[in-house]
Each structure stands twice: as C-alpha cells, then as structure tokens.
Amino acid sequence: xxxxxxxxxxxxxxxxxxxxxxxxxxxxxxxxxxxxxxxxxxxxxxxxxxxxxxxxxxxxxxxxxxxxxxxxxxxxxxxxxxxxxxxxxxxxxxxxxxxxxxxxxxxxxxxxxxxxxxxxxxxxxxxxxxxxxxxxxxxxxxxxxxxxxxxxxxx
Numbered sequence: 001x002x003x004x005x006x007x008x009x010x011x012x013x014x015x016x017x018x019x020x021x022x023x024x025x026x027x028x029x030x031x032x033x034x035x036x037x038x039x040x041x042x043x044x045x046x047x048x049x050x051x052x053x054x055x056x057x058x059x060x061x062x063x064x065x066x067x068x069x070x071x072x073x074x075x076x077x078x079x080x081x082x083x084x085x086x087x088x089x090x091x092x093x094x095x096x097x098x099x100x101x102x103x104x105x106x107x108x109x110x111x112x113x114x115x116x117x118x119x120x121x122x123x124x125x126x127x128x129x130x131x132x133x134x135x136x137x138x139x140x141x142x143x144x145x146x147x148x149x150x151x152x153x154x155x
Contacts, residue, residue: 054094058121069134
C-alpha cells in the first residue's frame with residue numbers, strides 16, 4: 001500500500017514540474033536586475049561576441065552541441081533574421097550563436113543555466129529581453145515587438 005502512495009506522489013510531482021516547465025519555457029522576460037546591477041554591466045559588444053550587432057536588434061543564442069532544442073531555436077531565429085534583413089538594410093537584425101561550453105565567461109556573466117537561452121539586445125548591446133528554453137514563433141515576435149523597431153518582422 002505504501003508503494004502506491006509513493007507512486008502517486010511521484011506522478012503528482014512529475015505533473016506539477018511538467019506543467020510549470022510548459023508554462024515557462026520559451027517565454028519572454030525582462031532580464032533580472034539585482035539591487036547592485038548596473039545597466040552598463042549588462043551589455044555585449046562586437047568584440048566580446050566576435051560578430052557585428054544588428055542595427056535594430058540582435059539575438060544572442062547560448063547553445064550546446066548536444067542540445068536538440070537549440071538546433072530548432074537556431075532555425076527559427078535564422079528565419080526571423082532573414083525576413084528582417086531581406087530589404088535594403090541587410091544588418092537590421094543579427095543572430096549570434098554562442099557555444100555555452102566554450103564561452104563560460106558569458107554564461108556566468110549572464111546567468112545562463114540551461115540551453116537554449118536567447119538574449120535580445122538593443123542596437124547598443126544592452127540586454128532587453130531574455131528567453132529561456134525553446135521559444136515559439138509568437139514568443140520571438142513578442143520579443144521584437146517589445147523592443148520596438150523591428151516589430152513588423154514576421155518569419
């Protein structure tokens with residue numbers, strides 16, 4: 001009889017954790033700001049990323065080689081980037097993929113605890129949005145809309 005109670009508790013816990021993850025994965029959030037955080041500490045630049053920032057926004061995706069959702073996220077972000085850059089301004093939106101295993105300095109600085117994590121930067125490299133987990137198309141559109149300038153982009 002005790003075994004059935006244990007199984008029941010495990011099933012309930014699994015359902016709670018699964019429900020939480022499905023509600024929070026891929027959601028757009030404002031970056032966390034601690035009491036002692038300074039906005040200039042939350043910036044990324046061309047030198048630290050090894051690639052140019054977009055003129056209106058940049059996606060910085062933290063990925064790992066063994067992460068299947070990272071590949072799907074990469075494809076989705078690439079679609080948005082291609083759609084945004086199809087006009088006359090080919091650098092409007094940038095997508096930079098960061099290997100979380102080799103760039104531990106950035107992983108620690110930005111508190112990346114799982115992959116994929118996407119930081120949405122403004123034109124100056126300030127982190128404006130954060131998406132943890134595999135985003136949906138609507139989540140990416142929402143992040144761009146919150147940022148302002150690239151809200152008309154649809155992939």
